[in-house]
Amino acid sequence: MDEGIKRIVIAGAGQAGATVAFGLRRGGFGGEIALVGDEVHLPYERPQLSKEMLRPESAGHRSIRTRAEFNEQRIELVLGRRVVAVDVERHQIQLDDGRGLAFDRLVLAGGVSPRQLPGGPHDAAAVRYLRTVEDASGLCADLETGGHVAIVGGGVIGLEVAAAARARGCEVTVIEAADRLMSRSVDDTVSRFLDRAHRGKGVDIRYRVLVTELRDGRYLELSDGSTVAADTVLVGIGVTPNIAGFDALGITDAAGVRVDAYGQTALQGIFATGDIASQKNENGFGRIETWANAQDHALNVARNLLGERVAYESPVWFWSDQGTTNLQVVGNATRGRRIVRGDERGEAFSVFWLGEGDRVTGCASVNMPKDMALARRWVKQGNRVDPHQLAEPGTPLRNCAL
Template sequence: MTPKRVVIAGAGQGGFQVAASLRQDGFDGEVLLVGDEPGLPYQRPPLSKEYIKTGNADRLLFRNADFFEKNAIRYLDGRRLAAIHRADATVELDDGQVHGFDHLVLALGARNRRLPIAGMELEGVMQLRTLADAERIRTAIAPGLSLVVIGGGFIGLEIAATAAAAGAKVTVLEATDRLMSRVVSPAISAHFLAMHRASGVDIRLGTMARGIRDNGRGRAAAVEIEGGAVDADLVLVSAGIVPNVEIAEAAGLYVQDGIRVNDLMETSAAEISAIGDCASFPFGHDGTLIRLESVQNAIDQAKCVVQRLLGRPEPYDKVPWFWSDQAAFKLQIAGLTAGADHQVARPSDDGAKLTVHCFRHGALIGVETVNAPGDHMMARKLLALATPPTLETVEAAGYDLKAVFAAVSA
């Protein structure tokens, strides 16, 4: 039965999309969107990219205030979901308001992981998740400033590239032996290592931050590493995120890495869905439990919930895709490449582009590209096929993805 009152907790990428898609697809009941950040819902990806350069916050908004009014989406900002009372199907907000729901969507996202090292509380130590965080970082970055980034993942490297271009002296400390090691192949890591080093960023692999040194007045002065320290005016800690699951857990929902959902995004309580960064879901033929941190995932899971609420349930099976912009390099990933047992890297003749084909058990599971958007789009089409191409097919087509597509759809 279609619910009459939908409450959405969390007004980021996923939460906003649920509200927008409900209206776009004809839902005529009540929609209440609650978010704990101040202001209108906005997108996060530009925070570590254009926004750090331009400071233009208007360009981040999904839609302006009129949109919410015209679409009868009641939006409460600066308000936290404090508790879910399942017995009477209500949510309680941190200002004491109580709202009933027929269906509740949890789109609570994630928060930055805090490192268990001394000095995390010092002035000049920052993390990036929100617009407010981005504004602090943007105003702090200046030519000649020493920035130490702890963590060589997407966000840390995006800021490193932007800060270096702005004239800062940037050092990146990465604990593992290569950049972005959790999510990309060694060929991509090496490509970006060379690019960042050529842009003057000092990248130290296999280097763990052991603590942040106080300058004696409560401000960060250096990051301690094995056998020494790296001077820092500013320290950006970019060491992954932790899903916001506590409120769901307190309400008795099943939590496993994220808020556990099935392939329809239903939690262990049928009247509650969870989506985006906070949700863990079964993926692929073997139903491996995963949690993804990406715009595509939040949007597509939001649409999946809306279709179910409107009586058109479709299991969630979208091809995951991601991107990261670092200096002049656009990295795009189609599929999940971390489990690959065979990778073939194909740089273009002039070295301007790179495509890495990733296979597992003889089947294509993902494609990573640098400055090759055509290959990326083609890879997404191939990976969406009921049976992805085999290694033999890709080899026979000379690793030309258009030719692979022609071969498999012949």
């Protein structure tokens, strides 16, 4: 590692930021590390917000590490403070209390914020978003009260909340602009399963409708002329990157902070990781908003900060728990030759996607975590499979590889 690097500052104390900090220590960095975050909590992982934290017996949230562990590793925590500007010339960030913090290397790890419901008002008591511990606690209290929960957006967060709300006896309506659920990340086989599973639990799902107005804080006017009266409105319609303060540096694009394969931005010594990072993909550049990316990309950035030169090459992988359904997706699960393994009208099956030469390029598994364990390896290694064997559930999956 460059001996001149004495102080690394990480802007954003979430999963990716904390992972970079501990990764640096594990890799032998002996200099100063400061982790700056605008939340008051120790860094925590967000998947618990739409799962464990919405259960009636929830005991609150878990942090990634204890304060003692941060102290032991000499990671300085600057919590409840926002980074508002970066002075590239002077190698200094500015905090919202006016303080400046010097850095030799800077990592931007500020994540994303929920996209606001168009047609507001955004501050109506009934409207909730789900990104923070406070959001989850508020939503959990609403679910306790019961009533009607309207969910705008049939993506991962909306559907996890739908399942949690139904489990707690709330009436639930999902309002989705597209003609199927999770349309960006899975194909219609999986969307149909999700529709069946949620309807089977009593969720009302409306497709091809937009919210045109939120009247009196609780009446959602929809583009088909109907109205949904809700006690709680949960908005899960995507996110925008937290780039305020960095947007004048010439390192951002429409998706976030653009990085190369090493997590480095166009500015020497400034890196980005986690949800905020705009990474190269098959269609150009885009964010990868998954737990695994916040982990693996952050560790990769730590290695590159330490002087290794390692390109990040992990296929996209995420899971979603929606009631009793465990869905996992690896790679691109919407494109290529589609092979369904198992009964797509049943409760458990996998949809494999094959590219050129029958290489596995993606997979979505529904209640088939064992299939996914192998699918992840195959996608990563570019393994070829026999499509006929793959379609035959009686053939052990490992025997399908060529």
